[in-house]
Amino acid sequence: MPVQSLQNTDVIVPQHAPHPLLPFLQSQSQTTLTRLYQRPSSCLSIFRLLGPIERQLIMNLLWLESALSVATMSAWVLPEGKNAYDSALTVMTGLHIAPNSTVKLALNPTFKSSLRQAITGGGNTGSFGVPTDKDGKRQSANIENLDAYALERWETILHYMVSSGQGQNPTKPSQGVLYLLQRSGLMNNAHGAALQITSSGFQFLLHSPHDQLWNLLLQYLHMAEERQMDLVEVLSFLFMLSTMDLGREYSTEPLSETQKAMLEDLRDYGLVWQRKTSSKRFSPTRLATTLTSSSPPLPSSHSTGGSRTADGTGAVALSSGAAQQGFIVLETNYRIYAYTDNPLQTAVLNLFITMKYRFPNLVVGMLTRESVRKALGNGISADQIISYLTTHAHPQMRKNNPLLPVTVQDQIRLWELERNRLKSAEGYLYKDFASQADYEYVLAYAKQLDVVLWENAAKRCFFGTLEGHANVRGFIERRTGSV
Amino acid sequence: MEKASHLSVIVDLSPTQWHLSAQTSNQYPLSIETFLSQLLAFLNAHIASKHENSLVVFGALPGKSVLLYSSTELLSDDAPSLDANSYLPFKLVDSTVVQRIMNEFDAIGELEEEPPCALVGAVTKALCYINRITHPSSTMPGVAEDPSIVHDPRILILSVSPDLSSSYIPIMNAIFSAQKLKVTIDVCKVYGPDTVFLQQAAHLTNGSYIYLERRDALLQYLIMSFLSPTSIRKILAVPKQDKIDFRAACFCHKNIVDIGFVCSVCLSSTHYLYCFVTKF
Amino acid sequence: MRAIKGVLLTCDSAVKQILLTMNEKDPFVIEDLDDYHLVIKADEEYRVRRELEAELEKNTYSLETN
Numbered sequence: 104m105p106v107q108s109l110q111n112t113d114v115i116v117p118q119h120a121p122h123p124l125l126p127f128l129q130s131q132s133q134t135t136l137t138r139l140y141q142r143p144s145s146c147l148s149i150f151r152l153l154g155p156i157e158r159q160l161i162m163n164l165l166w167l168e169s170a171l172s173v174a175t176m177s178a179w180v181l182p183e184g185k186n187a188y189d190s191a192l193t194v195m196t197g198l199h200i201a202p203n204s205t206v207k208l209a210l211n212p213t214f215k216s217s218l219r220q221a222i223t224g225g226g227n228t229g230s231f232g233v234p235t236d237k238d239g240k241r242q243s244a245n246i247e248n249l250d251a252y253a254l255e256r257w258e259t260i261l262h263y264m265v266s267s268g269q270g271q272n273p274t275k276p277s278q279g280v281l282y283l284l285q286r287s288g289l290m291n292n293a294h295g296a297a298l299q300i301t302s303s304g305f306q307f308l309l310h311s312p313h314d315q316l317w318n319l320l321l322q323y324l325h326m327a328e329e330r331q332m333d334l335v336e337v338l339s340f341l342f343m344l345s346t347m348d349l350g351r352e353y354s355t356e357p358l359s360e361t362q363k364a365m366l367e368d369l370r371d372y373g374l375v376w377q378r379k380t381s382s383k384r385f386s387p388t389r390l391a392t393t394l395t396s397s398s399p400p401l402p403s404s405h406s407t408g409g410s411r412t413a414d415g416t417g418a419v420a421l422s423s424g425a426a427q428q429g430f431i432v433l434e435t436n437y438r439i440y441a442y443t444d445n446p447l448q449t450a451v452l453n454l455f456i457t458m459k460y461r462f463p464n465l466v467v468g469m470l471t472r473e474s475v476r477k478a479l480g481n482g483i484s485a486d487q488i489i490s491y492l493t494t495h496a497h498p499q500m501r502k503n504n505p506l507l508p509v510t511v512q513d514q515i516r517l518w519e520l521e522r523n524r525l526k527s528a529e530g531y532l533y534k535d536f537a538s539q540a541d542y543e544y545v546l547a548y549a550k551q552l553d554v555v556l557w558e559n560a561a562k563r564c565f566f567g568t569l570e571g572h573a574n575v576r577g578f579i580e581r582r583t584g585s586v
Numbered sequence: 587m588e589k590a591s592h593l594s595v596i597v598d599l600s601p602t603q604w605h606l607s608a609q610t611s612n613q614y615p616l617s618i619e620t621f622l623s624q625l626l627a628f629l630n631a632h633i634a635s636k637h638e639n640s641l642v643v644f645g646a647l648p649g650k651s652v653l654l655y656s657s658t659e660l661l662s663d664d665a666p667s668l669d670a671n672s673y674l675p676f677k678l679v680d681s682t683v684v685q686r687i688m689n690e691f692d693a694i695g696e697l698e699e700e701p702p703c704a705l706v707g708a709v710t711k712a713l714c715y716i717n718r719i720t721h722p723s724s725t726m727p728g729v730a731e732d733p734s735i736v737h738d739p740r741i742l743i744l745s746v747s748p749d750l751s752s753s754y755i756p757i758m759n760a761i762f763s764a765q766k767l768k769v770t771i772d773v774c775k776v777y778g779p780d781t782v783f784l785q786q787a788a789h790l791t792n793g794s795y796i797y798l799e800r801r802d803a804l805l806q807y808l809i810m811s812f813l814s815p816t817s818i819r820k821i822l823a824v825p826k827q828d829k830i831d832f833r834a835a836c837f838c839h840k841n842i843v844d845i846g847f848v849c850s851v852c853l854s855s856t857h858y859l860y861c862f863v864t865k866f
Numbered sequence: 867m868r869a870i871k872g873v874l875l876t877c878d879s880a881v882k883q884i885l886l887t888m889n890e891k892d893p894f895v896i897e898d899l900d901d902y903h904l905v906i907k908a909d910e911e912y913r914v915r916r917e918l919e920a921e922l923e924k925n926t927y928s929l930e931t932n
Contacts, residue, residue, distance in 0.1 A: 147634060147673060158635050159814045159822055166627075166805055184821025222630045224672030224680075234668040348674045357670075396637025472928055525918060526876040531869045532897060532905050541867070556874055557903055566874045566905065576869065 122152040129197040138335045140214040142230035143221035148342035151395040156191035170209035232353040246350045253388035256373030265450040277371045287322035302482025309491045336361040345394035352384040429496045435508040441466045485519035534564035589737040590638035591815040594712040600703040603746040607777040614801035624805040630676040644708040649701040651708035655682045706756040738815045740770045746777040757783045782831045794826040872905040
């Protein structure tokens with residue numbers, strides 16, 4: 104088997120990947136989705152989750168009174184964009200935003216009127232959350248407290264996952280969270296007693312906070328279906344949270360029973376803050392308000408510089424000071440210097456690095472063959488390690504082009520390839536055919552079924568998959584029976 | 587996720603021209619109130635598209651240009667009240683823009699002779715703004731792949747005034763800066779005759795120039811032609827004008843000329859184009 | 867004509883030779899197909915992988931740095 108050549112892989116900016124929530128929405132029925140579209144905040148949030156072409160198409164159709172013919176719209180599409188256009192239309196019909204038709208293009212009327220209301224303001228659904236007046240007696244939470252709360256909740260969950268098998272005793276998150284982690288396959292109690300992190304759990308840890316959050320929320324939505332919670336209420340509450348203003352308090356009065364029950368779960372995940380369980384007000388945290396955006400949902404968690412501007416609106420966050428700061432320096436001698444004191448980040452680094460020294464603000468380690476192989480054995484891929492290092496690279500590293508030393512990147516991938524030298528497949532070896540014609544006949548049939556893994560005409564034998572064996576054997580028996 | 591995009595909108599607020607536009611003698615009279623309501627819907631649509639999209643609105647008034655709204659800085663102290671039926675950022679844009687325009691109109695008062703609209707001043711300010719946000723200073727702590735750093739700045743000019751020949755040189759300079767900054771300039775001619783310079787601006791920066799014929803369909807025109815970022819324009823084409831008027835203005839009298847004389851010594855410096863040659 | 871149940875192994879030539887050497891001590895190969903493929907007994911796969919890994923580990927050296 105020829106050795107694969109390694110290209111110099113810099114981190115390439117990915118094409119627009121569809122949001123993970125979309126397949127879930129597409130699996131819902133049309134009535135469910137139409138009920139969801141009655142609320143302007145849901146329409147706005149879903150609009151933001153879509154890709155750029157879908158958004159432009161929706162906007163083009165939004166203010167038209169009558170339907171547009173398909174031919175007219177496709178006349179605007181440039182030839183090289185045809186595929187992207189078609190897949191955008193598929194997404195829209197899958198979400199029942201635009202009914203499937205080859206003649207006319209129009210928006211679902213509920214979606215259209217709700218989105219218009221969202222943009223111009225209006226209607227009386229109260230779907231953006233009813234704000235409460237400032238409570239003179241008690242102090243409401245300010246943005247810093249909310250951020251600290253969200254960070255603490257979120258890191259508790261992650262920290263529990265990381266240190267589950269390593270003898271430490273971190274704070275346990277609430278029972279609901281533990282159940283969610285188990286259901287989503289990120290942890291399991293394989294040995295009976297305590298929960299242990301699984302290989303998908305390891306991969307989860309290296310994802311960005313956005314992906315992690317949506318991963319958990321998707322699990323929550325699946326569980327909600329089983330718990331007989333009204334999915335539309337759950338989804339509309341989440342979407343409403345994403346349009347709320349950071350730092351304001353909202354009333355729980357207009358929420359339905361399901362939504363009030365959700366408040367407790369959302370508190371555990373750090374999406375919502377309430378003074379106490381019975382409080383009539385709640386405040387969304389930054390984790391909630393950035394659900395449909397790609398702004399950083401958590402403030403930078405170390406004290407090294409970082410001009411955090413507490414932006415008043417919170418919604419339009421152009422302040423780059425609130426972004427996650429990189430803190431990892433990777434050298435060509437495989438040494439890593441991580442300027443952090445955060446135990447969670449140290450624990451995550453420990454997954455694939457051999458630690459050498461710890462200082463109050465610095466952790467020093469090395470990428471060794473053993474440490475990387477241990478991570479690979481836990482299910483983490485080389486690409487994930489490399490992208491984690493790239494995402495959290497210290498600003499000093501930006502002077503390098505490419506960001507991470509090529510030697511180190513290549514070596515991590517080589518260590519991954521080392522584990523894959525042997526590939527196996529179960530199946531059946533068919534040999535000793537009576538004649539060449541016999542062999543070719545059976546081989547052609549097997550190829551039609553697409554079950555051939557290896558063949559050799561000179562030796563007159565081939566290897567077929569396990570699943571295909573029954574069919575091939577049946578075919579041969581029919582042939583020998585009829586001959 | 588794809589990158590955020592930035593839109594700078596420059597609104598031509600010449601009172602005379604808007605007054606003329608609202609006259610019922612026009613085929614499609616468009617008053618400034620109607621115009622503003624449709625423009626606000628368009629601005630909201632831009633912010634709705636992506637959480638990180640940034641927006642700045644400049645107004646070109648007689649003799650001066652003002653910043654009406656900026657999404658990076660909170661300008662007005664009285665924030666609008668929160669209500670359950672509208673999304674706060676939309677409300678913020680709408681109320682700030684309208685409030686400030688009304689303030690400016692009140693401040694103009696009665697003028698004997700209206701000085702020309704400072705459209706070029708507004709374009710220059712927009713370019714400076716874009717320069718500031720696309721190149722954050724290196725003293726700020728660096729960030730990895732910050733999604734709020736814009737990659738696709740655009741300027742949209744909504745013009746109602748005719749060409750001003752004295753602004754030829756400043757506009758050409760602005761166009762060259764825009765080319766350097768990779769800014770796309772789009773132009774929508776809402777009222778008034780075709781403007782040669784703005785046509786060239788749109789053409790040279792790969793933007794689109796629309797002469798609004800159906801003024802009652804302003805919002806639809808704005809959305810279909812100017813909402814999409816440059817990367818989407820490669821897939822969904824936007825209408826452009828093919829016939830560009832490439833005439834220039836001479837440097838001595840600022841007349842627009844078809845044929846002129848070029849200084850043989852300094853072809854590429856400022857003393858460049860004359861309508862007749864002076865013997866020195 | 868015969869159909870034999872087994873596991874198809876795809877690898878590079880070096881690994882294949884190592885496997886053949888291991889085979890001499892403890893047979894598990896049903897058929898040697900070509901330079902890159904082997905068919906082995908189905909239940910032996912796990913053991914073979916473990917032994918191969920142990921064998922390849924012998925070829926790697928790492929510097930003991932402080």
